[in-house]
Amino acid sequence: MSKKNRKRGILEKFIFSFPIQLLAQYFKSHQLLLLSWVIILAFVTSSSGNVTGIPYLFLDPEYLHRVSFWSFFMCGISFGTLVVSFHITGYILHANKYRFIGLLKKPFSNFSVNNSVIPLFTLLTYLTCITVFQAHNEQNTFLNIVTYLSGFLVGITLIIALLYGYFRFTNKDIYEYITKKLNHKLKSIALSRFNIIDRLSMKKKRKVTSFFDLRLQIKYTDELYHFPNKKAITKVFDQNHLNSVILVVILIVFILLMGLGIDYKVFQLPAAASLMFLFSMVTMAIGALSYWAKEWLVAAFLVIYLFINFLFTSGTILDYHEAFGMNYDTTKAEYSIPQLKKMTSDSIVMRDKQEMLAILDRWKSKQESDRPTAVFVCVSGGGSRSALWAYSALTQIDQKMGHKLMDQTVMITGASGGMVGASFFRELAYRYSTQQIENPYDEKYADQIASDNLNPIIFNLVVNDLFLRNSEFEFEGKWYTKDRGFAFEQQLNQNTDFILDKKLSDYGLLEAKAQIPMILFGPSIMNDGRKLYVSAHNTSFMNTSHQNLVGVNETIIDAIDFQRMFEDQGAKDLKYTSALRMNASFPYVTPNISLPSAPPIKIMDAGVTDNFGLTDVARFVFAFKEWFAKNAGAIVIISIRDTKRVQVIEPQSYLSIFDKIANPISSVYNNLANFQDVNNEYKLEYMKSWYPNPIQNFVIEYDMYEDYKVVNTSKGVSTQDSTKAKRPSLNWHLTVKEKQSLQRNILSESNTKTIDSLVNRLQ
Incomplete structure (x- = not known):
């Protein structure tokens, strides 16, 4: 052969x-x-x-x-x-x-x-x-x-x-x-x-x-x-x-x-x-x-799809997730334009303003100066990455201020994981001030807030949410389904020794006495894009914005006061971890919560409208601009964000056919943070135009490029190829390497310089 x-x-x-x-x-x-x-x-x-x-x-x-x-x-x-x-x-x-x-x-x-x-x-x-x-x-x-x-x-x-x-x-x-x-x-x-x-x-x-x-x-x-x-x-x-x-x-x-x-x-x-x-x-x-x-395979798949779809559309399978603590068995709150107008009447807004002014007066009485600097903390979203970053940043600032940061802070706001980290630090600072713990900066707390929370969510999704959600649990006489939202809250409590396992109202009295700074959540409403302001206090004064259209002054209701909207549905009893989850509804992972209203309000992550919290601060200060102008010497905003404001501009190569199809949509999604940055810069400049006293914004940001250079320089490796720099993933799990990068970068030269300038400004 x-x-x-x-x-x-x-x-x-x-x-x-x-x-x-x-x-x-x-x-x-x-x-x-x-x-x-x-x-x-x-x-x-x-x-x-x-x-x-x-x-x-x-x-x-x-x-x-x-x-x-x-x-x-x-x-x-x-x-x-x-x-x-x-x-x-x-x-x-x-x-x-x-x-x-x-x-x-x-x-x-x-x-x-x-x-x-x-x-x-x-x-x-x-x-x-x-x-x-x-x-x-x-x-x-x-x-x-x-x-x-x-x-x-x-x-x-x-x-x-x-x-x-x-x-x-x-x-x-x-x-x-x-x-x-x-x-x-x-x-x-x-x-x-x-x-x-x-x-x-x-x-x-x-x-x-x-x-x-x-x-x-x-x-x-x-x-x-x-x-x-x-x-x-x-x-x-x-x-x-x-x-x-x-x-x-x-x-x-x-x-x-x-x-x-x-x-x-x-x-x-x-x-x-x-x-x-x-x-x-x-x-x-x-x-x-x-x-x-056999050859009827496509038809069989179609029949199965139609059958399952019928179960959803007929209500046989209910695809909703609850906010624990709220009452879903009572009369549903009316969600309509007339009802929203009723909740923003002049008398209601005036009453809510008077209650908030009393809190601001108590905050001022604690300060050493007659015209103290009002501090607002804004934290960005981003899962465990932003939770650890927010906690680490607040820890560094508070240490250098001698445990006084929370006393000078009026409000904390922001999105997703950042609010988890900030809430955790606020609770630790309060426990330190009441001598319940010895050291709020102990490394064990950083380990707790950075602990895995993804595994139980996905496990619950696979074995429970995709099939039969039969398991239930009781909370203060009300029963709720054990879905992956429950798994998220339960794991978060276990990771943090249950120090956040409270109701929203448990913090209300402490905030009213100005013993701790107020926290304001601002998740988005999927139904119509409005903001839902979740707080222990009424916030009707933040429900409206004003526009001048051809000389006509128009009032637009673009936000909702959670406490007043769901007063009869147990708003005060909302679990604090559920409020955190509402503010961090990451698609497919932490599910979108449905609230007891008619029609049901579905909640989406706060980061959709403002991932950095600056919008909420601007609106709050505007509502009380006369009080702040008279009683505060200046306003300092501490922006704690796990991304850089100015991204590297990379040249685009020739696009594939798929990229040409997906690019118009993906480019909007990928640049959402950049769009918000531009909008927030505009709002900050606008604040300075109507507020008579100084406004300063101190930005503490995670810089993966800077950290990449630090690590490689210490190893004697070239740092020219910055494309190899990798930011920690946006999810509820961090690797050891990612934790080290975040905790190392908070001590970087640029962040240390910013924190020192901030501390000098506040002291």
Whole structure:
């Protein structure tokens, strides 16, 4: 044989080998079955999901609030389950196309060996990414990394051994059929048998020249002894498929049972594990639907979609999330323009102003000067990143002021995670002032506010929110659903030793006495874009803005006083953590809250309208500009933000077709913070035009480029390529490296200079 013919023969053997033919079948006919593997690869390689922090769930999983052998062991079990699910589904869909499989001993096991190209590639990639991530981002030791990888591999090995043991003792092969050992009960199950006979008669024989046996040795199909009896092969496939369906049912029941065990820590699996269990169930569901529907697959998907959509639109499935503490069983608050006008009448606004002026007078009485500087703290949103940044910044300022920052602060406002960090610091400062704690700057508090809060949210989403939200809990005589919003609040309380586990009204009296600064939340209303001002006090004086249109002075109601709007629905009893959650409704992660109004008001993150809180400060000062002008010497705004105001202007390369389609929308989303910066600069200048005394804005910002240079300079590495600088992800999880970067950058030269200037200005 010529060299050319030998090469051609080798190539033909490779192309028509069973593993390659199976791989081609997935790309040709069942692309949906590849979806789970593509998603996992995208997550573990950090190619997708970075905004919500999903890659961290896979690369740094937590079980019982620790990253350990057991957390990776759980992930290994779920990954192994997905592998077996993929093999089961592939076997159901493809085995009947390759009749030689039915002639083998242990047909399912032999099929799985040859069906392992995709799972094996994903596994090797996953293990590599874990190693790199743990070494680089978590700065773990070699021993710890080996421990984690061992846990993952032991989990995979154990579950695969158990599941294949199940098939080993229940699945039959052709030889057992020939010897009359096949389970006679299967003869009464005709449906799947007829389906397979039909498929065997329809399908052409697929050309396969070789395959791997259980010893990973290459075998050739022409070596097999051929049985012409199609019914014999059909019996084997029939019984194997039945056992596969039983396993599908078991897995579905297991996921539903996990949802019932969310109150018990031992049942709270790592979120990545629950996601992979979900992928396993979806994989087998797609396979089952493809198998039975055949050419009606698209129609079957459409029917299922219409049915589920009907359950939502008919109210059978209620897709809403509650604010804990509020009363959803009483008469709903009226949400209409006439009602909004009624709540902003002159008498109501005047009454609310008088109450707030009394608080401002008490604040002034605590100050050492007759005309003290009024301090307003504005914090930006950004998940755990901004929570740790806000806490760290306030800590540095307060230390240099000798614990006086909170006494001089009138109000704290802002968005999302920044308000979590600021609220945490305010509570610590109050406890220090009342001698309940010794040191509000202890490093343990930074660790607490930076602790993971993403894992329980995603776990609850997978095992509870996507299926049946049956679990409930009681709070002050009212019952609420345990959704992922509950998981967020519960985990936040556990992380912070429950010091924020209070009602909104618990802070009302302390704020009224000016013992602590007021906190104002300003989440957005999805229904119409208005602001909802959530405070322990009435805020009707902030409900309106004024515009001059062709000489006509028009009053626009563009905000709502939460306390007055929901006075009869328990506004005073709102849990403080629910107020934080309303202000931090990150899409798909922390769910949008629905309030008890008619029509229901749905709440969206405060960062949508103003991620930095300056709008709220401007509006508050404007409402009391005469008082501040008379009683305050100046106004100082402390802007604590986890992004730089001036971004690097990068030249755009030639756009792809997809980029050209997505760019008009994505550019608006990506530049939302920049748009708000421009608008806030305008508002700040506008404030200076109508306020007679000085207004100063001290900006403390996280600079990833500056931190990148500091780290690399200390290592003697070039810092010219700033594109490698990476900002901590916007989510509820921080890596060790990200925590170090944030805490290091607050002590940077530029931030230290700003803080020193601020302290000198206030003293």
